[in-house]
């Protein structure tokens with residue numbers, strides 16, 4: 001019998017069941033960066049339409065925007081925004097009839113106080129309701145030494161595991177810049193762009209005894225969209241890491257690791273399918289849904305240019321209220337996100353696979 005989960009936010013054993021179902025079912029879930037209720041609701045709507053489970057995530061910058069640029073203390077705004085966005089998802093996700101995962105995105109050294117504050121909030125929520133705020137956080141210390149990176153991963157995972165949370169770590173550098181985190185390709189050593197299997201094995205040995213974790217692996221992926229040909233994806237790197245861990249640790253399964261695909265915008269479908277076959281269960285999507293939203297809003301503004309200049313047409317006296325009402329054009333943007341994510345769910349094989357029952 002296949003696993004069924006209660007619709008809504010998944011944490012703890014239910015989150016792990018969802019990740020395992022992806023692996024055994026040979027599919028992955030889109031992990032979409034959100035910045036406001038428009039993007040959150042559109043992501044949930046897409047998941048509902050595709051009958052796919054979904055991952056909703058916030059970067060530090062996205063969380064700050066969610067709370068509002070008017071808050072002067074940006075560190076405080078990052079925490080408030082992430083808490084507020086997560087609570088919004090906890091409130092509405094069940095009504096969309098799918099399973100949702102709540103994640104945070106790249107936290108480098110400077111963003112660790114943000115993650116700790118969110119774990120504080122998660123512990124509080126866990127005490128009160130039995131459920132933490134997020135399903136998993138992400139720590140990205142891939143530019144530091146492996147030792148420094150793993151020491152911090154251990155510290156955080158020891159806090160996360162007792163409240164039913166997971167940790168995404170990064171080994172090897174994903175090129176390109178995302179929300180102020182990341183580096184120019186020219187500045188990175190070439191072998192740092194490809195995760196080394198021996199590093200993955202070291203991470204597995206240290207983290208697996210502490211709790212559930214996933215690995216953002218570098219296999220030539222780059223954040224953002226570049227001209228075709230600039231990026232050479234080598235998903236076989238993931239396979240090598242799976243084999244190294246499976247053989248050394250005698251895990252008894254081919255795919256002991258849970259991989260996350262960053263910087264996948266503009267990737268060929270065949271490479272995505274190959275990566276999913278090697279244990280990728282989460283593929284981050286930001287650039288493509290940003291464009292999908294803005295493209296549709298842009299089209300609407302072009303088609304209704306006068307409604308963005310006049311409340312009443314100066315020649316025909318036609319009132320434009322219905323056209324400039326933000327709900328009209330924000331909805332176009334939402335529809336753009338939905339359409340793009342229906343394609344993503346198909347590409348990742350998650351369409352029709354929701355475990356919600």
Ligand SMILES: [Zn+2]
Nearest residue numbers: 178262263284
């Ligand atoms: Zn990323």
